[in-house]
Amino acid sequence: MNDDELISRRKKQNADRVRAYRKGKKDLGAMPSTSTVQSDEMQQLRFAYSQAQDYPVDLYYLMDLSRSMKNDKEKLSLLGDLLSETMRNITSNFRLGFGSFVDKLVMPYVSTMPKNLQSPCDGCAAPYGYINAMSLSTNSKYFTDAVRNANVSGNLDAPEGGFDAIMQAIVCKSDIGWRDQARHLLVFSTDAGFHYAGDGKKSFFDVTNSSSIKELTLGKLELFALLGGIVQPNDGLCHLDEKGTYTYSKLQDYPSISQINVKVKEHSINLIFAVTSEQIGVYEELSKHIEGSSWGKLSNDSSNVVDLVKDQYNKISSTVEMKSNASKAVDIIYKSACLGTEGDLMVTNKCDGLKVGDVVYFTAEITLKECPKDPKEWKQIFQIYPVGVSESLIVELEMICDCPCEHPGHYLYKETPDVCEGNGVLACGVCLCNTGHFGKNCECSAANSSFPEMERGCRPQNSATGPICSNRGTCDCGVCHCNKLDGGKEISGPYCECDNYTCDLNKGEMCSGPEHGRCVCGKCVCDPKYTGSACDCLLDQSPCVSPENGKICSGNGHCSCGKCICIAGGDRQYYGDFCEKCPTCPGRCAEFKDCVLCEVHERGPMLQDDISQAKCGNCSLHPIIEEGKIEANETSGEHLCSFYDDEDCLYAYVYLYDETRQLRVRAQRERECPPKIFILGIVLGVIAAIVLVGLALLMLWKMVTTIHDRREFARFEKERMMAKWDTGENPIYKQATTTFKNPTYAGK
Template identity: 45%
Template sequence: MGRNRVFVVICIAALTAYISAATWEEGEVSDGEVLQSSADFPCHSLSPDNYTCSACIQLHDTCAWCAAWSFNNETQFSRCDSLANLIANECPQNEIVSPKTTLSKTIDEELRDGDGEQEDIQIRPQEIDIRIRPKSKTRFHVKFRQAENYPVDLYYLMDLSYSMKDDKEKLSTLGDLLAARMKQITRNFRLGFGSFIDKKVMPFVDPRKEKQVSPCSEGCAPTYGFRNQMSLTKDTDKFAKEVDKALISGNLDAPEGGFDAIMQAITCHDIIKWRERSRKMIVFSTDAGFHYAGDGRLAGIVTPNDGECHLDAQGYYTESIDQDYPSIALLHQRIKEKKVNMIFAVTQNNRQLYDQLVEALPDISSSVGVLANDSSNIVQLIEEEYEKIAEKIIMVDNANSSMGLKLSYRSKCLEGKELIDTNVCDGIKVNGQVDFEVTLEATHCVDQRDFELKIGPSGLDDSLKLNVHVICDCDCEKEEVIEAPECNGRGTLACGICKCAPGFVGKHCECDSGGETAFTLESKCRKDNSSLICSGRGNCECGVCKCFQRSNPLEQITGQFCECDNFNCPRHDRKLCGAHGKCNCGVCECEPGYTGPACECPTSTDTCLSKNGQICNGHGDCICGKCHCRTDEDGSRYSGPFCDICPTCPTKCVEYKPCVMCQQWGTGIYNESKCEECPFDVIPVKELPVLDVAENAESETWKECQFVDPSDDCTFYFLYYYDGRDNLTVWVKEEKDCPSPLPVLVIVLIVIAGIVILGLLLLCLWKILTMIYDRREYARFEQDRLNARWEANENPIYRQATSTFKNPVYAGGQEGRNKAD
């Protein structure tokens, strides 16, 4: 039966865990089914001055509150606990306040491409309502798909300083090509054009009057900050004409006032004619750097840029000489608010500067492209950079820490196998779909309870609307009972607890605080700051501890802080204070004749007496009625119940040996004075006596001893004997047994003879080896001599002193030859 019950409990726990996990995936958070009863459980850390239902549910997402009036008054349990603990502690379930995090999709339309009658939908769902507890999380999925022919508004913002003259001319010839290329990307396309120079004030421009009218020698237009040359329109044929009509101007310093132009192009929504739902793009074309906030002080302009629209009827920026340049932070804020995509088309020598600018604009869809010296590659550059921006999805939101809300993203993007922490996906083509897992976390409560968050891809107006309500309050707190009888008419009853009127504290507002807070009164019931109220064994009533009563009337809890009792003392043999004392506040008070932490030690030493009448045989201490043996100075270690066993101690033979040697032969390690201290006098005898003792006599009563005297290597013998009265008698044999002397001369002669014989043997061996070697060499010589072949009639190395030869042209006879010889 017991096994079946355990099995059922395990099954219920597993089912509860499964349901909790499934609820988490759907957007709800479990109530925390795990029992927590330790003192450091977060739900138990409410301070007395803020012991309310709302404070409880804000502590942790597993905390619940018991609103039943009788719960805390009849039990010792905390009202703020886990749901499982409150149920286990018998709080009525209809009185438990444990709000759940919930999520519901209010608008969830299918993704679609737009047509003439309806707009496209690129993000799903479109609206979600969320109720979330503090310290809680909820997850949901957001899908995004790029629609075909999504509206694009492209505003070309060009630097028209004199160095960009050839670029303007090239752009005017390529204007129609730019419009045609963009219409290939999307049929729903509009194009606009604006230009900028710089502020018309020293030191940015030449102050001379003639230069103010025409800053360059070829009849340029006067310098201006920004001008909207052509608002966004579907009539893209006008673009080339407007660019051609725009006049070049000039200024002095290298950086230009491009930030003023970007700010006006973004904020003048109605004048530029940005559409509400479109991909808004600004192509910023220049061959120079930029001025930013603070540079205006060089011209005495100290008023910060307000980030608002200031264009007149002709499209000129009117605050150019009155407001400073925008800061990068303000620019980032406006770009993010208006969801604008930036393409910086700059020359190679400015590439690094604008790369750093893009890095300073996080969560913004922007890119940098290298512009040819005459802008001949502008069409290709815009097309390539547009694709980079359009194919990169950056999910952004407007949540921040001041709301107490936090959003995080995970996605597999297109080809991933596992979810990774990212809000960016690349390579998203038209009709390509990507799924993001979004987690919303409520970190803490703020004064505001309702928030409207928006999640969507950077640079697009499509977004998911989140209507978030943070559950920081309990409904039962709105149903207060004023002057409730449960609170003695001194407070209001809400969520099962009394909120006392000023000057009163306590569960029932029964205590007159005397100007002190509930926390101060409660601190009087703590022994120190780290201890529990009344040591966890009583209730604090008006600053005084009332200790709990035990079921056993003989067991009592006492003390100012209920810190003492008469049942928590050391035990011996499972008996409190060894049954020889009384327990008083954790300490045993022993009866006479006993001592020790548990009164386990008798003060008498009778149980430690050895046979010789000594306590622990003189080699130990009697502690708590038992011998604790010690180690003597000579290193001897004793053991046994009476310290009478010493395996490492020397025997009596070894102990008496020095005395025998010094008294009988005057040898050994003892000198005369030490020898006189010996406890006995030896009795020299011819032969040691044979003692007739009982077979069962102890081995230490008598013994015959034998040693070798190192002074002469002779063996001596002695016998000791103890009679029944502990009298010691030692007999020693007068004569030692000495070995016969060695014949030294014989040994020396034998050694010499051995050496001589060995030498002769070695000589003979050498001679034999030498003879063998000589014989082998002679035999080899004879063999070589026999093998040699010589001519018998002539020495092969002999040559005569004269030679004979015949003259081939001489015809004479013998006489002639002789003459020749």
């Protein structure tokens, strides 16, 4: 067996043994298992979670009792019985507790003037840090009395000392009365912000908003940085006296957010921030940094606190999120179908929508990423637990990070001077060199590492010129020792020519992310499902299969990296996810039109006269008939078709292929037919119109001539009358007459 084989065998012998057992009573279930896997391989651990029926609930109400919350305190005292009754409708095993807080009793948080330490405001009690007014109990009347008798006080700055109160309410397990097997709810009620770690040393104080500006005599500046003088960090321990008062308020700084988060996880607390609308943004962001916490909007007088607590409890209890406290050497990936079928596993550690009796199965894929340097850490015990529930799954992890042949007494372990040039021991066929020596056979000494002949071994092809170790390492006795980098970056290779951070990027991720590939020696080594220089190309062509005809890209293109590249050119232009759309192509509309005409409108060439045959022959579209004008939803892949029948009536329908690649047709019930034209009516109408127009013109002409004649006659009469008055007789006038006599006339 050569050295390379021995080294390979040693690497493959790295493994972890997993044995799991349950800690708790009801919510988690898993069969204990023991298994061995090689390093970088995965071991599955399957377990189940179920929400227990009538599971015990401990609710501790922590309230800000600065003066601005006085009305809220009075309202809460009236709602104690209702809150208890509401929670007992959810679980009969319910207990309730109450505590209040203001702030630290040092400047600049509260005024330290003697009279203000007695009563900082009208009707206010002496200020205090935190008081446990009522430990967890089933007596709701005791809760009402505790709230009613709680002291309202005042402070100077806007933020409150709520973090001190939260820490004490969490860690003082026996004083508060938290039960081991119960869901722990800590309701934090306030209308202000919070102090956190570091504020005890220095705090900024707004003088313009202070009622004690005359007492402070700090001049005319609007903002001051005042030293609180508390430099001792918060120790995360319980410091309550026999009266339930926090005694280290003046001695320790406020806890940090991370300290609160650690204690919340350690004691399985569900922290609910019940805050007014002005503070929603602050506490919403805070809840993102505290495991298992949530927030709700509190009305100005806390009148909605019962509904808020009920809603937040239902939200918390209907969700399960799995976490673990495993070390960085262990990688755990959770998979679950949640409430779906087991075949629909997805990578998730969180499931929603759970009800009592629902069972959710999780599969934890446990992988040993690397062996810890300290052999004492090769055997570890960690917990897998649901957030906010005091139940957990204990996992014992044993890592095999060495071989028996590395220890004295094994036949492959030799310490004789004839091995490894006398500068080391031979273990598993590999030299383990003494300090100051190195090399394959410990032949190199650190004192002789600068000789030119040794440097030749640090260049490719044993060259006498060129960069040593690619200018990214040091050469010791002909062996390159590559530079160490931070941030997960590594330089490797016999000549430090390789690295894991210069590969191609895709969407800002190296090799398109760890799910697609990894960077090895400057090139992406892709997962079998992907290819390309950045592992950005999906090899699987199933996403390109058209649901219409089952062909790749509908036969109108080719599949590249899981996406269709459609044919473009000529008189046909294809587009769509499956190249199924073509504005200049007939599509399948013509194929279905006769069957739709027959099956929907009972006419057309497919309609059979022979009653012994099917009404529409071989047609089997079975379209869905809809009222009104039909339209196509192009986003879902529907195609709109419309044609004219033998009566020049327009009929329309749409078709698509659903997820199961089944043809679906929707048709419009009514055809759109042109209105009927009555020729005789049109002719008679035209004739009548002509006659009426002629009569109208004749009457108009007659009217005009009559009016004209009457005007002429009237003018004539007028002139004649005028002539009568102008006529006169001339007395000397004689009419010009001539008298003739007929001589033959006999008469006389």
